[in-house]
Amino acid sequence: MEMAGKIACFVLLCMVVVAPYAAALSCGQVTSAMAPCVPYLTPADRKTACTCLKSAANAIKGIDAGKAAGLPAACGVNIPYKISPSTDCSKVQ
Structure with a gap:
């Protein structure tokens, strides 16, 4: 909603x-x-976006997890999960 x-x-x-x-x-x-x-309105595409962001977070060595998690808010975007290597994208709806 x-x-x-x-x-x-x-x-x-x-x-x-x-x-x-x-x-x-x-x-x-x-x-x-x-x-x-x-397309972002469908759960499958939200899961794909989550997986992409998680992969990007894993690929950048020395990333500040706190700043990564706060990136959407800093950019004025609301996503239903945090950007983190530990995010379980299978639970994104």
Whole structure:
């Protein structure tokens, strides 16, 4: 539900930004703009993203685990797991 709220806010932001430059914003334009993010809404893709982040955390030697875990918040992104070599991505939903 939280992701849906973020998407709705993003769509609204797009509408506000684009509206002064276009006669009308179509649903097709909004859908096209959001299309790259839609796969993240499925559990399988969230697990894949988790696995990628975990692999990246494992690949970087000397990584500060505390800073890695805080990276999403520092970037203004909310993910349902922490970036850590010990994260169990099979439990990500």
